[in-house]
Amino acid sequence: MTAPTPVRSTPGTRAVAPDLARGLMLLLIALANVPWFLYGTETSLTSAHREPSTTLDAVWQSVAIVAVDGRSYPLFAFLFGYGIWQSFARQRSAGVDERTARRRLQRRHGWMIAFGAVHAALLWFGDVLGAYGLVGLVVVWLFLRRTTRTLLIWAATLTGVLLLAALGTLALGAVVPPELAEVPGSANPDLAGTTPYLASILPRLLFWLPLTVTQGIFGLVVPVAVLLGIACARVRILEEPAAHRRALALTAVVGIAVGWAGAVPSLLVHLGTWEAPEWAPVVLHLATGLGAALGYAALFALFALRVPSGTAPRGFTAALTAVGQRSLTSYLLQSVIFAPLLCAWGLGLGGVLDQWQAALLAVATWLVTLAVAVGLARGGRRGPAERALRALSSRGAETSATPVGRLTP
Secondary structure (H helix, E strand, O other), rough: OEOOOOOOOOOOOOHHHOOOOOOOHHHHHHHHHHHHHHHOOOOOOOOOOOOOOOOHHHHHHHHHHHHHHOOOHHHHHHHHHHHHHHHHHHHHHHOOOOOOHHHHHHHHHHHHHHHHHHHHHOOOOOHHHHHHHHHHHHHHHHHOOHHHHHHHHHHHHHHHHHHHHHHHHHHHHHHHHHHHHHHHHHOOOHHOOOOOHHHHHHHOOOOHHHHHHHHHHHHHHHHHHHHHHHHHOOOOOOOHHHHHHHHHHHHHHHHHHHHHHHHHHHHHHHHHOOOOOOOOOHHHHHHHHHHHHHHHHHHHHHHOOOOOOOOOHHHHHHHHHHHHHHHHHHHHHHHHHHHHHHHOOOOHHHOOOOOHHHHHHHHHHHHHHHHHHHHHHOOOOOOOOHHHHHHHHHHOOOOOOOOOOOOOO
């Protein structure tokens, strides 16, 4: 059964909450990604965190494992799914037929995969554009016309599979003999330490390719988050936070509590407090990260209520929304800053910085993207990456009514 075609569009001033959420999300992404640009010290297969050498490192790693790691990319995926439905609804309201609207989305998602491949080859092997483009192709093909009830059933089923896998790995980790607990070759490749630059391109791509498929499809977290994003967009929960205040508050409290609590086993293993294989709590960490992501999105939407209805955001809130409207440019700009500063083929700071110092660099980088986005907004310009993606996606077809500067379709 297909979902009813939406016909209404957003009246008046552009809704603040979706862009605000994207702007704040990019700070979490910077904090989550920057440890992977460090090199010279072996890490495990499941984490970019090395053994803490200072108290500040241990404090920051504790915060990152609980509140950031595995929490930022499902938030990214939820907002991506939300944007898929926003674009589809906007096109249908403008009179575009369903088949054409879906084709435009698919073309955009295909180009996102291409953007991700270039991003990975040139700068960042952990690129997520490819994974979200891939899941976008599948979701638009199989789920966009389904009812909200069907989307929620699929999301609940896949979440149940994740939770069963989490319980299974925890149980296995509790009973497996210590001599069998270690996975051979269980260390992340030191890709940031590869030099010279030309020699670093192929290893990045070879890491990115399976990561794209695993994270985009088989990891389940991203597909679930995208399906939930579409379901929430159909009831405009971010555009109309005042009408959903109670549900948002409950989601924020419960989701963040579940997400943070679910990260505690991973933290205990990392700090050596719990003698268990490092892989044992990983699935639980990822599955509960979905709860934290939904909680963060709800919290950002509640924060958007500070902006009076029908008025444009001002001050720092306006800066955050400017980043959110240019989230593709801001995301790529992070890598443009991180890679040459931190990688061995660049200045090599990733070989000398402590992890807490790298976190400060991530915050500074996000502030730079904030300033760039504000400058573009004052000039009334989209981000350059948004312009390129829009031009490529609309080539050979009429330009779709896509909002200014959006990473999600």
